[in-house]
Amino acid sequence: MTVVAFIGLGVMGAPMAHNLVKAGFDVIGYNRSPARADALVARGGRRADSVAEAVRDADVIVTMLPDSPDVEAVVLGEGGVLEAARHDALLIDASTVHPETGRAVAAAAQARGIRALDAPVSGGEAGAVEGALSIMVGGDEKVYESALPVLRAMGSTIVHVGPAGAGQTVKAANQLIVAGTIELVSEALVFLDARGVDLGAAVRVLAGGLAGNAVLQRKAPAMLARDFAPGFRVDLHHKDLGIVLAAAREAGVSLPLGTHVAGLIASLRAQGGGSLDHSALLLQVESLSGRRNELNALGAPPA
Template identity: 70%
Template sequence: MSSDKTTVAVIGLGIMGSPMAVNLVKAGYDVVGYNRSKAKTEALVAQGGRAAESVADAVSAADVVVTMLPDSPDVEAVVLGEEGIVANARPRSLWIDASTIRPDVSVRLAELAGRRAIRAVDAPVSGGEAGAIEASLSIMVGGSADDVEAARPVLDAVGSTVVHVGPAGAGQTVKAANQLIVAGTIELVAEALVFLDAHGVDAEAAVKVLAGGLAGNRILDRKAAGMIAREFAPGFRVDLHHKDLGIVTSAAREAGVAIPLGAVVAQLMGALRARGHGSLDHSALRLLVDELSGRN
């Protein structure tokens, strides 16, 4: 390892974290990864990264720590535990949380990290597994201007759109809005596809023309083919989108904001999960529309 390399610890090597870590290796960073499943760290080592035995081991010599974890309690445990970031990261190191968690938790953890002189930014991502693999993620970043600029080279290595959206927690708030839009759009695309099928229209031809007009959107571009084929290998799991919509509905309630369509989609996502489809891609909302229409 050359001494002039920036060391980046990546905690959480799942569907998103693993390709992000690989892209950091490709960008020339010294990347050390930790994941509860050792198979994930072994895959990173095969791509030129290093493996850590614990969170403490990963972060103790890191210049930058990136967390990509499922939910708020997971991030809290990694940040605040005895083996965690606050207790073991170096002063003035930079913690980038790319997880999607509650904005209020993000603000609180950033404050706690700051008391130990650890700089913190929240930088949740959008773009799914494909975006992570292609390093084309859209990243919404909350934190101080100086800390965001310090994080920008790392974020530029994994994303193509990196925007500072406000102070600590603002990135998570924008991500909540993103998840609201994505879930609503998936539901409407699912309904449109079932509607087309019911009328005997060629769905692939219909999607081609719809994608070229005002109805065009990324869901049609990236998800429609799988929805038509009823193939739902996860790029972003129902379980996680269900969690995200819980964040949205809670934050909207706290702010006194009405999200009637969002609330319905949150219930539909929850119903899909309750039917045992939590491990499928969120585009599996198509299955629920089929069922509700008596077409499954």
């Protein structure tokens, strides 16, 4: 049985690890908050008390961490993945980080005889639970092919997009499109509401035409119900757009609309909305339009 170490059992990582157990892999989980491993153990996985313990005997290592510094510490740091993993282990980083971090991890892994892929995911918590994530993979194509059994246990759309760092670049583009689309859906809903239109009916017909998109289908019902429980937090999308803007600047690319949406997300976060789902951009549009003032009740800004 293939042994998979899974590092990072958060909102996305936990269901991804559960699906690996369901697919028949021997999964050893590690999380900085140990209690998060309880659910994995209950589903048939195992628990490790350190990164080194988790990866020592693993054939495959999957990391699902919040940001570039976390990946650098866990993978490259003392007692980390590369220091403890065995020769020829396969490292799959499913985190969303800067493309340069993906390249740096791949180079450091190669120097230690470890195969590495950057494989960020899209689809939110629902996609992780359903095993229906979209996974964009950067790295050597032969290594990608060897990773497919593991990736197929977590996702339904799995595409090799280029060399090391390419997966992270595609994920950055994904986050740019999602943020812009959520903003436009929010603006459309506020506009329709102001004109007295039946919002449910409007969403149904829009979803069936050229304006139809996954954001409209998946996010609009909760937006209409004013349910902003986080599937993907504003805090995380704020971080991701920082990656997008930095990578675009390095490439000499102008992102006028993306820069504006990044500012709106930063503003929403500064007003206390960081823990809400990113569809809470609707609240920002309502506030700017003078139609509702729910932003005033969100609480103190994040530390």
